[in-house]
Amino acid sequence: MPNVFRGKAQVSGTDANGDFDIIVYPYNESQDMTHEFEEDVIQDPTGSDMAWRSRNEKIMGDIGVFFVGDTVAHAKTGAAFFAPYAIMTVTNCAVAAWNTTWQYVSGSTINQKNNDTARGHLRFRRYVDATQNILAATTPS
């Protein structure tokens, strides 16, 4: 049943309209992004930070999924790992930071429990620098 909203507008739930192209049957339970960058921090003679340099800015994505489907077969086949560095293109998400090309990274999980629907976490990475992100999604020839 659709949600009914009053008061301040909100970003609500996961993206029902989002298109995560290689995730066809699993259903998003959660969508988490973590902003990361490496940094060099230079300290003065007293040990206090005095200069900062950031580099390698990226976003780590963690999509929690239920393994469900319109048929039992689809629910089962949806529980699949992707190849290392598989490319996922995301469009139509409410939070614009999702809408780009992502690289599948290590650490995804498929979890089954005796009294619960199987679920998992699919982990991805994208770089903030456009050139770097294109490189991350390019198969060398």
Next chain:
Amino acid sequence: MIMADVESIPAPAPTAATDSPAVAAPLTPYERKMAAVKLYYDTNDRQERKALVKKYPILKEVFSAANHDS
């Protein structure tokens, strides 16, 4: 035995109401990839999945060998 084929999946219908071409355009590389991905998801047998990966090399870049014992 694999019954479906990527080429048998029709391309999306043109959306423009007025000057749409009468014949649907061939699949773009992206559409071809997605059609192959859907075939893979629609295949529950490990040997069939393995055969699909052999037939469509793009699937090697999308799905882990852990899913199909290759």
